[in-house]
Amino acid sequence: xxxxxxxxxxxxxxxxxxxxxxxxxxPRELLAELPLTDRRAEVVARDRxxxxxxxxxxxxxxxxxxxxxxxxxxxxxxxxxRRLAPLAAEYADTLKIVMRxxxxxxxxxxxxxxxxxxxxxxxxxxxxxxxxxxxxxxxDVIDLGLPVGCEFLEPTSPQYIADTVAxxxxxxxxxxSQVHRQLASGLSMPIGFxxxxxxxxxxxxxxxxxxxxxxxxxxxxxxxxxxVVQTSxxxxxxxxxxxxxxxxxxDAASVTAAVAALANAGQSPKVMVDCSHANSGKDHERxxxxxxxxxxxxxxxxxxxxxxxLSGVMLESFIEPGNQxxxxxxxxxxxxxxxxxxTDKCMGWDASVDVLQALARAAR
Ligand SMILES: O=C[C@H](O)[C@H](O)COP(=O)(O)O
Ligand SMILES: C=C(OP(=O)(O)O)C(=O)O
Numbered sequence: 001x002x003x004x005x006x007x008x009x010x011x012x013x014x015x016x017x018x019x020x021x022x023x024x025x026x027p028r029e030l031l032a033e034l035p036l037t038d039r040r041a042e043v044v045a046r047d048r049x050x051x052x053x054x055x056x057x058x059x060x061x062x063x064x065x066x067x068x069x070x071x072x073x074x075x076x077x078x079x080x081x082r083r084l085a086p087l088a089a090e091y092a093d094t095l096k097i098v099m100r101x102x103x104x105x106x107x108x109x110x111x112x113x114x115x116x117x118x119x120x121x122x123x124x125x126x127x128x129x130x131x132x133x134x135x136x137x138x139x140d141v142i143d144l145g146l147p148v149g150c151e152f153l154e155p156t157s158p159q160y161i162a163d164t165v166a167x168x169x170x171x172x173x174x175x176x177s178q179v180h181r182q183l184a185s186g187l188s189m190p191i192g193f194x195x196x197x198x199x200x201x202x203x204x205x206x207x208x209x210x211x212x213x214x215x216x217x218x219x220x221x222x223x224x225x226x227x228v229v230q231t232s233x234x235x236x237x238x239x240x241x242x243x244x245x246x247x248x249x250x251d252a253a254s255v256t257a258a259v260a261a262l263a264n265a266g267q268s269p270k271v272m273v274d275c276s277h278a279n280s281g282k283d284h285e286r287x288x289x290x291x292x293x294x295x296x297x298x299x300x301x302x303x304x305x306x307x308x309x310l311s312g313v314m315l316e317s318f319i320e321p322g323n324q325x326x327x328x329x330x331x332x333x334x335x336x337x338x339x340x341x342x343t344d345k346c347m348g349w350d351a352s353v354d355v356l357q358a359l360a361r362a363a364r
Contacts, residue, residue: 024128026224027159034135036163040142047147047166048189050096052236055190055311056268061093062298062363063272063312065149065167066352067100069323069344071115074137076339077101078144080319083349085144087356094363095356098167099146100316103134104153105343106173108197112326112342116157121326121333121342131160138164152191155183156220165189172196172242172277176203184211186231192240192272199244199278201258205265208237238311241271243278250279250294259309270311276344284322284345287315288355295362315355316341321348 010016025033036044053059066084071077081099088097105114112121116130138161141148147166152158153174162168168187172194174180184191184207193207211234219229241249241258249258250273259269273279273294280286291313298310319339326342327333336342339349347355 022127024131026222027220028222028224030131030135030160031163031222034132034139036139040139041163043142043145044147044164044166044189047096047098048236051098051147051167051190054096055236055238055270057270057308057311059096060302060308061096062295062310062359063096063098063167064315064356064359065098065100065169065272065312066315066317066356067149068102068318069100069276069316069341069346070102070105071134071137072112072121072326072342073336073338074115074133076319077137078140079339080317080349081141081144081146083319085146087353088146091356091360094360096312097146097356098149099141100314101138101141101148102151103130103161104151104157106151106153106171108173114153116154122330131157135161135164152180152183152187155179158183158187159220159222162187162189167192169194169240170207172244175207178210179217181207181210182215182217182229182231184237185213185215185233186229187234190236190238191234192238194240194242194274195244195249197244197278199246199249201239201241201249201254202261204239205258205261205267208239208267209265211237238268239271240274240314241279242274242276242314243280245278248279248281248290250275250290252297255294255297255309268311269307270309272312272314273310274314276314276316282344284316284347285351287317287347288351288358291315291355292358292362295359299362313359315352316344316346317349317352317355318346319349321346321351 103116119130149167151169193204195201214233221227275287275290323341323345
């Protein structure tokens with residue numbers, strides 16, 4: 001790899017704060033090395049269609065996006081996928097289970113930005129290894145029969161992985177960003193826009209509306225060249241209620257308000273509820289309470305013959321409950337607890353099984 005230093009490229013006014021440029025393989029090269037294959041492509045396309053049908057109200061199952069807050073150990077993530085796959089098959093008549101396989105973490109200020117950015121959690125930022133590890137894991141998860149859900153954060157990273165992804169999210173910190181709305185307009189899978197960290201739901205509705213429109217913007221092509229990107233717009237967008245600074249927003253009044261605002265904007269009057277983040281007060285044990293509450297509302301409305309307003313839920317779940325700090329040195333990395341989040345607190349596996357069962361019961 002040739003690292004270009006600013007001395008080689010800078011002028012008196014450019015790159016004064018850039019330390020280095022480190023080239024990485026083009027998307028085309030990585031996809032050739034780790035191909036999706038026709039068989040997996042069929043599976044991804046079918047999963048995307050099913051998820052889009054639920055969002056549009058043509059399929060009355062519930063989407064459940066469940067998995068770790070972030071992937072830091074691909075082995076543990078695959079172990080989790082092996083546990084989840086049989087449940088996804090068992091509940092397939094009522095739930096469309098999608099595994100959260102999140103590689104890009106938006107930070108409130110600074111912190112570890114995820115496996116693609118720093119796969120060793122050692123500040124070596126081996127992005128090439130991160131991309132390769134991420135893509136390998138995505139293919140392995142698909143091979144277990146699970147659809148994959150990712151948050152898209154870096155505007156060019158989707159070129160390396162998006163062909164494998166059945167559902168995507170734009171996070172609370174970027175939902176108002178034009179760059180991310182443009183990106184979503186060209187992505188091939190359904191996309192959920194989170195409400196803002198301040199609790200503003202309208203920005204998510206605006207995001208979904210902006211992403212449904214065609215856009216022209218700067219990007220890179222699959223050879224990694226700078227390119228003008230023209231998109232046709234993504235009609236399969238929806239909003240995700242994740243709570244905010246003022247508190248949770250999964251209660252009936254908040255959902256009613258969001259559904260009314262969606263109808264006003266001409267969008268599908270259905271919401272996904274993120275049971276974690278500000279809806280749980282970042283308390284992983286509260287996620288189960290939130291999930292059961294929203295699922296009961298789902299069941300009650302359906303039983304009363306009223307329109308169902310919930311298209312899905314999101315859960316942060318891993319093998320062990322809680323979280324642990326991102327290690328700061330090699331000793332810390334060696335002492336990491338297997339299957340435990342290094343970002344937000346997650347429900348442990350046993351609690352997750354109970355919640356999935358409760359959701360399936362409610363949806364039935
Ligand atoms: O979901 C993960 C976190 O909530 C998000 O990345 C923000 O994390 P931070 O506030 O710890 O930076
Ligand atoms: C960062 C996340 O959520 P939010 O954008 O809602 O904070 C996440 O789901 O990992």
